[in-house]
Amino acid sequence: MAESSDKLICSICLNDFKQPKLIDCQHTFCFTCLEDYIKRVSTCNRFPCPLCRQFVKVPEGGVGEFPASTDRGEMLICINGIPPCDVCKTGVKSKFRCQDCRKHLCSSCKDTHDSFKGCRNHVVVNIDSVTVNPSSDQRSKDRCTNHQGREARCYCKDCSIAVCSDCFVTNHSSHKFIDLKDEGIVNQFREELESLKGGLGDRICEFKKYCESIEIVITDINNSAKTSCETVDKQVEQTCCEIKDLGKELKGQIEKSRAEETEKLLQILGEMKTAIGDLKTSVKCSANVLTDKSVVQVINRIPRVQEDKEESCLRKLDMPDVKYTYFEKGVIDKTILLKQLGAVEILETPTLTSSFNLTELERQNGNYVYGNDYSINGQAWYLGVNKLRKDNNSTLGVYLFWRMVNNTKCTVHFEFTLFNTTGANKVHSNTSSAYSQQWPAWGVGMLIDWNMLADKQNGFLDQNNNFRIKATVKVTKVEFC
Structure with missing residues (x-):
């Protein structure tokens, strides 16, 4: 830990000091670390030191009013938690601290201090109660806000401070209070904070799952764009150099759509990861408070955790609408190069396309011929076709496999969709199905009559007897059994 090491690092961020500030208990922290910490835990313009738990008053001008700590020796003393005597200036380690004078004293200087008439009523505490001592109960006990040497007896709910019995009788007797010695009430508050902390943990899990879903969709968009770009490249290679510039324009449309959709999702993803980080910080802080014996810290922590939980519950986790790119190839014709190159489609769902050979399919005698795998929602999908015979008729069967x-x-x-090379008379079928472990495939057995498909005059086959099937796929639900 930073407080027990001679390395000059901030005990909050565990990095080298940046704009080090020295607070009243002689501990040093980075300016920004201290400022963030005070915003989170301060009450009534006071905050407990992150190391020694001594309450420190925030200057009227804010954190910037704390003195800068630039002396290495002084900073090492602060890190190690044993400051020198402020009176004799001999470098001897102090053993006491006067809370009224705000001075550290060695044994000799304490005797001199106590002999002065004006110092007789000052509160002088042992240095162990204001320095880091993890095994000491001093760190964990609640102290009176006004009398650091006295143990707090009540927590004033009206003033949000812990006070000793004398302060309560004098200034808070008519206020609503919590008896810090009532173990039942104390355990009740701890259980409440524990419950709130658990609630934040559940939200973190939900946020993580939502982020995973976003990341999967981003992958689909990137894969869709990559596949489309590869299709464009293949088509351009079959044409001539005159249409390469047009190919770049089409890929630019794809890239623009991908960038826009990805940027939209990355923004949501960034916000969610920031929210997760904030909730983790809140959970960690709550866990630290719960391990502490201080009930005041538990009580003061609860409103903040409640606020964090309420804010997290307001955040909607609906999957945003996104668009995918798909490039539909055309038959190359130099007279209409731009049209024949193809067009970019911005689709609502991922799309996969596979080519099949009619001659090969006839040789399979009713068995499937499969296309390539495509990744959609992190799952592998592919198309399969077969020649389905029934009575004296034959049809083309098309299936989606998972x-x-x-x-x-x-x-x-x-x-x-069965493509027609003439651009007309496309045959398609809309359907939906629930895929299960027992039968991970579904489709249609009669997409088109076999004789109609085999007749080249109908425009479904190219010169090599190949035909193309396109499938748009939208995964609406994935369940783990």
Whole structure:
């Protein structure tokens, strides 16, 4: 830990000091670290030192009014938690601190201090009660806000401060209070904070799952854009150099759509990760408070945790609408190069396309011929076709297959489209299905009559007897069984 090391690092951020500030108990922290800490834990313009738990008053001008600590020896003393005597200036370690004079005293100077008439009523405490001592109960006990040497007896709810019995009778007797010696009430507050902390932990899990969903969608968008760009490249290579510039323009549309959608999701992802970080900080701070014996810290922490929980519950976790890119190839014709190169489609769902050969399919005698895998929502999908015979008729069957991960099932909506090389008379079928572990495939057995598909005059086959099937796939639900 920083407080027990000779390395000059801030005990809050555990990094080198930046604009070090020396507070009243002679401990040093970074300016920004101290400022953030005070904002989180201060009450009634006072805050407990992160190291020794001594209450320190915030200057009227804010954290910047604390003196700068630039002397290495002084900072090492502050880190190690044993400051020197402020009176004799001999460098001897102090053993006491006067809370009224705000001075550290060695044994000799304490005797001199106590002999002065004006100092007889000053509160002088042992240095162990204001320095770091993890095994000491002094750190964990609640102290009176006005009398640091006295143990707090009550917590005034009206003033939000802990006071000793004398202060309560004198200034707070008519106020609502909490008896800090009532173990039942104390345990009640601890249980309340523990419950709130657990609630934040649940929200963190929900936020993480939401972030994972966002990341999967981002991957789909990137894969979709990558596939589209690769298709553009292949089509451009089959054409001539005259249309390469047009190909770049089309890829620019794809990249622009990808960048816009990715940027939108990355912004949400960044906000969610920031929210997770804030909630983790709140949980960690609450955990630290709960391990402390101080009930005041628990009580003071509860409103902040309640606020964090309420804010987190207001955040909606609905998946945003996103758009995907898909590039539809055309038949190359130099007279209409731009049109034949193809067009970029901005679709609401991921799309996969596979080419199949009619001659090969006929040789399979009803068995499937499969296309390549595509990743959608982190899952692998691919198309399969077969020649389905029934009575004296034959049809083209088209199916969507899913490579299941462990014991999962999912629900998808999909649409099949059989491309026509003439751009007309496209045959398609809309359907949806719930995929399960027992049967991870579904489709249509009669997308088109086989004779209609095989007749080249109908425009479904190219010169090599190839035909193309497109499937748009929207995964609406994934469940783990």
